[in-house]
Amino acid sequence: MGNATLRPPAKAAAAQRLIRAAGQRLTAPRTAVLAVLLDAKRALTHHEIGSALAPGVPVDRVTVYRVLDWLVTLGLAHRIPGEDRTWRFVASRVDSHGPHAHFTCSRCGKTVCLEAVATPPDVKVPRGFLPQKVELTVQGLCASCH
Amino acid sequence: MGNATLRPPAKAAAAQRLIRAAGQRLTAPRTAVLAVLLDAKRALTHHEIGSALAPGVPVDRVTVYRVLDWLVTLGLAHRIPGEDRTWRFVASRVDSHGPHAHFTCSRCGKTVCLEAVATPPDVKVPRGFLPQKVELTVQGLCASCH
DNA sequence: GAGCGGGACGCAACCGAATTGCATCTGCAC
DNA sequence: GTGCAGATGCAATTCGGTTGCGTCCCGCTC
Incomplete structure (x- = not known):
């Protein structure tokens, strides 16, 4: 499928900066997943994230899980349990990581x-x-x- | 945890009364599950409920799910999504069914x-x-x- | 008290989200 | 350029929950 939804380069750059700043290895899947989260206006399920980054580099389902887990551990993302028994993820706001x-x-x-x-x-x-x-x-x- | 003691008869009676009052059919699984919930001091997972009523009548896994679903529909129980991707159930307090x-x-x-x-x-x-x-x-x- | 009908139950198969094991690949430090 | 710890991809597995279907039994009626 064509790149119907071109990810803003700014988001990818921001993602790379955040990963670098955390002193972590920079890889394509990590950059892509974090860019999707930074670009999202709402919490996304694993499935939504997977299809959102499909146009670019194909990333394995398992890798998406692992990257999300890793982002949560790093504090760069936040995991929300949903009513439908699935998890949703949002990028952590740097300015306000207080309760919301x-x-x-x-x-x-x-x-x-x-x-x-x-x-x-x-x-x-x-x-x-x-x-x-x-x-x-x-x-x-x-x-x-x- | 695994309590082999008998469920207080009072709870079973209360469960029967609640089911009757709701105009629903009275069955052993329904009474047992609701009695467990009424007796619990905290929210229970489906698994905990299943093992809690094991000493008495053996109830099928699926039946527990259906009974819990039915209790939630009736408003007699409340379903809470957990961090571990499972649901927990508590009996609804008759006195305060407001947000808590x-x-x-x-x-x-x-x-x-x-x-x-x-x-x-x-x-x-x-x-x-x-x-x-x-x-x-x-x-x-x-x-x-x- | 016996008959009856619809809802409830039990069993087994199924589904989908998430996890794990393992071989291969790669970012990055040297 | 080289080495290696760590990341990725693939396949198989786990596990909570759901569905289909035949049988059973609660509660109503006669």
Whole structure:
């Protein structure tokens, strides 16, 4: 299939810079996957990522999984569990890696970050429990599904 | 974990009452599964539910799935997507079926309800989006894991 | 109490997301 | 240019969950 969706070169360059900055080996699959995430306006499933980078270099399914895992470990990406038992990934915002909310459309499964919504800073947990991460998920219908 | 003790009869009776009240057919698997949920202090995976009711009547894996699905449809149970790509179930509290928070231990996967934490009622979503359900999940370590 | 019908159950096969093992290839340090 | 640790690709496997279908049984009726 033709390059119907040309990835902006800027994203690829940004991806390379981030990988370099992390002191990691620079490879085509890593650059491609990270560029897709940086370019995305919403959280993507593994499958969506796979087809998004199809026009360029063909990357093995397993490699996509491993690259995503590696990005999450590096803190460059964020993994969100979905209602449909699959994971979605977003590139981490460098400026705000604090807690933020997610919106998931219950019809089409689209997931976006709600930067504007702040999660309550004071979470009361039972005695002996140690809170580490707070995640706020909003279910509903997105603009194009209702 | 593997508790060979008998399920408190009170829970089984309560389960039967709830099923009756919903105008549904009363069967052994339904009573057993709901009794397990009512007895649980935390959210259980399908697998945990299956082994919890093993000492009593052997219930087919598929039947457990169907019963849980049916309980969720009836509003008697609540399904929580977990970080480990599995679902967990809790019996719905009759008194408070409003939005409430969940705590998940990132080491042992235990999930409990945080009734005390109220989710922010005013969630700002992008124009055109229609929020329906707000879910607040806290990740961390539970009392017995740190 | 016996008969009956539709929904529930159990079994087995199936599906798709994710993972693992292993041989091969490659980025990059020297 | 060379060597090697680490990354990739392929195939097979695992595992949570689902579906199809024949049989069983709850609860209604007579």
